[in-house]
Amino acid sequence: MANPSRLRACALATTAVLLFALPAGCGDGTKDGDLSAQTLDWKDCPAPSQAEGGGTAPSPLAGGATWQCATMKAPLDWNDPKGDTIGIALIRAKATGPASRRIGSLVFNFGGPGGSGVTTLPAFGEDYAALRTRYDLVSFDPRGVGRSAPVKCESxxxxxxxxxxxxxxxxxxxxxxxxxxxxxxxxxxxxxxxxVLPRVATTDAARDMDLMRQVLGDDKLHYFGISYGTELGGVYAHLFPKNVGRAVFDAVVDPTQNPEQSxxxxxxxxxxxxxxxxxxxxxxxxxxxxxxxxxxxxxxxxxxxxxxxxxxxxxxxxxxxxxxxxxxxxxxxxxxxxxxxxxxxxxxxxxxxxxxxxxxxxxxxxxxxxxxxxxxxxxxxxxxxxxxxxxxxxxxxxxxxxxxxxxxxxxxxxxxxxxxxxxTGWAVPGAADHPDVSAPGSAPILVVGNTGDPATPYEGARKMAEALGEGVGVELTYKGQGHGAYDSKDKCVQSAVNGYLLDGKEPKGGTVCS
Structure with a gap:
């Protein structure tokens, strides 16, 4: 059956190859239960299993560097942060530039909800080579997805x-x-x-991202959200406005709409x-x-x-x-x-x-x-x-x-x-008519809308920029086709996005690329 929210996703399923699923566990071995103090054990990524869609381990990057994977422990229930934990699967490619020029980690979410970042980032990794000069490229399987306490339904x-x-x-x-x-x-x-069903809300995933920021050693979360990833990023900015670093939202979900309007x-x-x-x-x-x-x-x-x-x-x-x-x-x-x-x-x-x-x-x-x-x-x-x-x-x-x-x-x-x-008849009640993304006090967020986007219509970019708040949302328009703008390889779009993420050059609001 068609589920309208699934059509928010970019064409993830074409390349989605999720890693092996880890169930929720008890205890985490972290000193005094302080999950922010945990150390990630990065290793070469294994081949994905059936649960992740099958396939082979991600190929080495240009220059021979390998993708590395790790598992971060997070609370199953953020209302009980010292209770049971789940594993959040992470993947990274380390920055290529000199250490003195490294900004930190750039965390990606490619959408869905339900898409595996662990498999999608390697599939498109070379598209972000310019960003990798100053960032470790990082993505993850959000809770409920792939290797992160996956939701299981039918055979x-x-x-x-x-x-x-x-x-x-x-x-x-x-x-x-x-x-x-x-x-x-x-x-x-x-x-x-x-x-796990009551624990896979976008607000839970946003809290996981703030823990991720700390575990990765970053004072601010630098973020690139695509499709549903823009909603997740907006919720993060609402919950943690002072922790937002340089962030880009591409293929933007309209945060003011209820499911029917969407x-x-x-x-x-x-x-x-x-x-x-x-x-x-x-x-x-x-x-x-x-x-x-x-x-x-x-x-x-x-x-x-x-x-x-x-x-x-x-x-x-x-x-x-x-x-x-x-x-x-x-x-x-x-x-x-x-x-x-x-x-x-x-x-x-x-x-x-x-x-x-x-x-x-x-x-x-x-x-x-x-x-x-x-x-x-x-x-x-x-x-x-x-x-x-x-x-x-x-x-x-x-x-x-x-x-x-x-x-x-x-x-x-x-x-x-x-x-x-x-x-209809879902076991867990829903949280709200639409997400709250108001983020007073946040650093500027570049919001990129594509006039021909079928899954997240162009109007959503302006609604997101307005909802984030004055001085936060900076709107950029791309007159093109398809879901998203950066991966169109349009030079104007990529110059604006790269300029902000790499050098902090905020484009003028209302800029149009065609």
Whole structure:
């Protein structure tokens, strides 16, 4: 089933390879229970296990340096800091420049919620080579994710069934089936992860980051947050404004929205990205293979999804490409303009009855590897979202809101609207309608919005800058496509971000890069 908050993630699942999962434990061996005094035991990173998505150990960096991994002990319950502990998995690449020029550690969170920083940072590590001249690059698996007390819900075979279900019900029987399947999934999470479910809130992860700052030996937290990582960074700034160093938020979550407003914003965002894809395909000198005009492209996609709702086609045997899987795959391909060629290929094949490419894209979004094993991306995403978000939406409420969602996006409206029932019946109550990110007294935070971002629409950057407070949020606009701005390699964006992080040069608020 589509969960709207999962679509906040950047295309993490394509490269997410999480490390071996460690359960919560008792006792930590730290002197007097002072976890800030612990010493990290850095070692070469092992190959990831099934729980992290499989794959091989991260390759050495340019110049031969290796990625190092360690586990930080943190309280399971921050209200009982001397009680049981969990392990928070960390990864780092040490700074390349002279020690006299080193600023400290630059901590990354790449989004989700539910994405593993331990695997994502090495996948994109060379993109941050300039920042590594003065920082140790550091990332982590937030609590509930990967190797950090992971949330566990259903088995691989059960997840295959979960993602094959009809997530856009058309009648009462289909609605009942969707709600029943959601209830089964949520019950499995409670059964298999009861101890950790109440302890995976974004506020808990923010407290982990402040402990991380201390253990890494930094007076201030220097931070690069992407997608949901901007929400986590905003919550950190709210809780610890005096501890904020140089920070950048890219692909910014709107902190003023409740889950319904966020889902509706994503419907508009993904529709805009689809419009841009269709226009790009049909404006080229060669014929667009999936439509004659931009509207024809969208009409043919709508017909494909309608046909799949009635009769799925061959996907990756033995699974069929359903309407839901196809919608998932299309959404995944809209995260980056680099993926548009795969969307074109997938649509061409699907029109001929072959759903393999769209299913591969769908699997990527869901954290499923080619051998049929899932990471805990979905389980963690839903657990973190549901403990953060107070509203619980009924099927009747969603039904009433469908016209609004369909108006925002004829293609993605139903898909994102019905995703709102994902937290219904969740075992742990949600904390708030939306996060508090007000951060008076914080150092300036550079907030970067992309006008073509489908998952975290551009308007969220301004809302975040305003919510952080006067003198804190500094807004930068990138006129581009895809989820995020820095990884577009736009020279203007990278110059502004690097200038702030490396030299403390704060760009003028309202700067536009195009």
């Amino acid at each position: 691989d075979s059960q997840l295959d069934t979960y993602f094959q279900q009809d997530a856009t019900p058309d009648n009462s029987a289909e609605r009942a089936a969707l709600l029943n399947r959601t209830k089964q999934f949520n019950a499995a999470c409670e059964t298999n992860s009861k101890k 889902a509706l914003g994503q419907a508009r965002g993904f529709q805009l990205a689809l419009d841009n894809f269709a226009q790009d395909c049909t404006s080229k000198t060669t014929d667009c293979p999936v439509g004659d005009t931009a509207q024809d492209v969208k009409n043919r996609i709508a017909k494909l999804l309608n046909d799949l709702d009635k009769k799925p086609i061959s996907g990756i045997p033995p699974r069929l490409l359903t309407q839901t899987a196809a919608t998932n795959g299309i959404a995944q391909s809209l995260y980056s303009k680099d993926f548009w060629e795969y969307l074109t290929e997938g649509l061409e094949q699907a029109y001929d009855g072959d759903g393999r490419v769209l299913m591969l894209l769908s699997d990527s979004l869901n954290g499923r590897s080619e051998d049929g094993e899932y990471s805990n991306l979905t389980a963690a995403n839903i657990a973190i979202s549901c403990v953060d978000e107070k509203p619980r939406y009924s099927a009747e409420y969603v039904q009433q809101k469908l016209p609004d969602f369909r108006s925002a996006s004829p293609l993605f409206g139903d898909y994102l609207a019905w995703g709102m029932v994902g937290c």
